[in-house]
Amino acid sequence: MDLTDSAQEAAFRREVREWLGDNLTGEFARARGLGGPGREHEAFDVRLAWDRHLAAAGWTCLGWPEEFGGRGASIAQQVIFHEEYAKAGAPVRVGHIGEELIGPTIIAFGTEQQQRRFLPPIVGVRELWCQGYSEPGAGSDLANLSTAAHRDGSDWVVHGQKIWTSHAHVADWCFLLARTDPAERRHRGLSYLLVPMDSAGIEVRPIVQLTGTSEFNEVFFDGARTDAANVVGEPGDGWRVAMGTLGFERGIGTVDQQVVFRRELESITELARSGGALDDPVLRDKISRAWIGLEIMRFNALRTLTGVAEGTAGPEASIAKLYWANFHRGLGELAVEVAGACGLVAPDGELDERQRLFLFTRADTIYGGSDEIQRNIIAERVLGLPKEARP
Numbered sequence: 471m472d473l474t475d476s477a478q479e480a481a482f483r484r485e486v487r488e489w490l491g492d493n494l495t496g497e498f499a500r501a502r503g504l505g506g507p508g509r510e511h512e513a514f515d516v517r518l519a520w521d522r523h524l525a526a527a528g529w530t531c532l533g534w535p536e537e538f539g540g541r542g543a544s545i546a547q548q549v550i551f552h553e554e555y556a557k558a559g560a561p562v563r564v565g566h567i568g569e570e571l572i573g574p575t576i577i578a579f580g581t582e583q584q585q586r587r588f589l590p591p592i593v594g595v596r597e598l599w600c601q602g603y604s605e606p607g608a609g610s611d612l613a614n615l616s617t618a619a620h621r622d623g624s625d626w627v628v629h630g631q632k633i634w635t636s637h638a639h640v641a642d643w644c645f646l647l648a649r650t651d652p653a654e655r656r657h658r659g660l661s662y663l664l665v666p667m668d669s670a671g672i673e674v675r676p677i678v679q680l681t682g683t684s685e686f687n688e689v690f691f692d693g694a695r696t697d698a699a700n701v702v703g704e705p706g707d708g709w710r711v712a713m714g715t716l717g718f719e720r721g722i723g724t725v726d727q728q729v730v731f732r733r734e735l736e737s738i739t740e741l742a743r744s745g746g747a748l749d750d751p752v753l754r755d756k757i758s759r760a761w762i763g764l765e766i767m768r769f770n771a772l773r774t775l776t777g778v779a780e781g782t783a784g785p786e787a788s789i790a791k792l793y794w795a796n797f798h799r800g801l802g803e804l805a806v807e808v809a810g811a812c813g814l815v816a817p818d819g820e821l822d823e824r825q826r827l828f829l830f831t832r833a834d835t836i837y838g839g840s841d842e843i844q845r846n847i848i849a850e851r852v853l854g855l856p857k858e859a860r861p
Contacts, residue, residue, distance in 0.1 A: 473772065475550070483550045490558040493523065498561070505562030506730065508830035510637070510685035517561040521595040531569050531593050538577055538585060539593035545775050549725050556729030567637060568592040568599040572645045572664075574718040579662075579703045579711045588643075588664070600667070602632040602646025602689060603712070612647070613656045613709070617691065619648040619663060624698050626650075626663055628671075628691040634837065638674045638687040641667050645715070647708050660708035664700040671695070680829040681821060716839070717787065724771050724790060728764065731794075734801060734827060735760055741824070742808045756804055763797050788852075792844040795834040802831035 504512040533548045534540025573592045591597035608615040617630025651659030671694040676684035703711040742748040805824035806813040835841045849855040
């Protein structure tokens with residue numbers, strides 16, 4: 471991937487930058503920098519209004535084909551938008567699960583009826599989504615899930631429990647994996663269902679995090695119903711569809727994530743400079759290494775996105791997840807180290823941004839695929855090493 475903007479790309483960058491400058495005003499300006507992991511409770515209503523403002527101006531679902539409501543933007547244009555969006559400090563999006571995960575999945579695997587029903591509300595941010603994968607006994611080992619669904623006339627009826635379900639308390643729909651053929655085991659016999667969150671038989675219980683917030687939840691399905699047409703792909707073929715969704719998760723959204731990481735590093739560096747910690751050669755070396763780590767992350771992400779553009783992206787995306795998760799966890803540790811003794815105290819129980827960063831990044835190496843699972847994927851599917859013995 472050429473890292474310099476062409477004339478057309480430079481013009482697009484100016485368009486994005488100018489639009490953000492003109493529109494991040496009023497209450498939207500006051501929401502700058504709000505939201506994100508561990509902070510999804512911040513200014514939620516304002517951020518939702520901002521997402522809908524973006525949609526009205528045609529800035530959602532940029533990479534989707536035009537026939538599905540997108541702009542058909544190139545990978546380079548999508549990278550530019552995400553970079554400029556993050557640099558402007560715009561609020562963290564609330565509709566990203568719909569735009570970046572289930573939307574592309576329905577485009578790739580869904581029926582024409584599903585595309586007509588579900589894609590326009592995602593583009594317009596009129597419906598929000600959550601992801602029902604993990605369970606108490608099936609986190610990284612997703613194929614071990616026990617949530618089940620059976621046909622009852624014109625409906626699927628779902629029984630089971632999902633956990634760590636981000637945004638379930640505000641979502642309108644959930645896409646989930648459930649076992650629909652009890653005679654099959656592991657990856658076979660699973661189906662990918664779309665379930666309305668206002669269905670009778672669904673209970674959402676918030677989980678309090680180390681940061682004191684509750685952006686993810688336990689979700690209980692006790693006879694929840696969804697229309698028989700709301701299965702993506704064929705019944706029993708859910709594993710293939712679910713892996714497609716995970717592939718989309720490793721896509722373009724990693725770019726603005728890295729710019730957020732850069733802002734966090736800049737904040738840590740400024741604290742080190744103002745507090746004198748930058749005079750410590752050991753801390754100065756750690757900050758320098760963090761900066762280098764960000765550059766490596768950016769180049770690797772662009773290389774991965776080149777594969778996406780060429781249709782060759784595969785399990786190599788696990789490298790990016792493994793890398794950024796450990797980098798970000800280390801950045802949280804660096805934040806508290808730079809803060810010194812003050813970083814150990816939360817006056818009145820209120821965490822500052824560095825303490826929140828430290829606490830939330832403890833989970834980075836677990837959610838979205840644990841380090842252990844990512845290493846297995848890289849070993850077996852990228853390096854071609856012998857598979858780990860499984861029961």
